Amino acid sequence: AQSVTQPDIHITVSEGASLELRCNYSYGATPYLFWYVQSPGQGLQLLLKYFSGDTLVQGIKGFEAEFKRSQSSFNLRKPSVHWSDAAEYFCAVVTNAGNNRKLIWGLGTSLAVNP
């Protein structure tokens, strides 16, 4: 069965520092991969998505993610973190279940940003 693992439950970085959030997936074929951000009291917002082509994907708010098939990873990065980036980040993969596809989610990584 498809699954998504986010190894880091909680990460704290200083404002201005670089950030990398890890995501590993278990899936037989080329997956459809997503990163979402969830701020307190806000809905989930799509940061970026990957399904084919260039393995480095650019998203909103200065985020990018790199798909590495050999490592089954889709890590999220940002070169310089802002205080407003403090939120919960979720990696997700679309299952390939015929017409009834589902989004399978990781447990999330909570990001705190120190001033």
Add this chain to the structure above:
Amino acid sequence: GAGVSQSPRYKVAKRGQDVALRCDPISGHVSLFWYQQALGQGPEFLTYFQNEAQLDKSGLPSDRFFAERPEGSVSTLKIQRTQQEDSAVYLCASSLGGLAGVRGPVTQYFGPGTRLTVL
């Protein structure tokens, strides 16, 4: 433009009560999804509609959970005889199509959720 809206934003119910949670998707969005997000967890799929047709309800945890979308727009998730384990945030999302099309994955747009607390 208007995004996905959900009401109420917060709901407190006594165990055994029935609750109804509403989702207003983005106008014109064919697909609508319901998720359950427990504290400290990622969202868990509950059910999926394409227009008024409920194509997948495999994630509904019990027959106490029921969802409908009678006119292909607004959807209601109903939970009968609520239990404490039903306490969670219930998320609704809509999209133009299903989760994947010929051009790849289709973006889902999420509402703010309804936080249900069962006492």
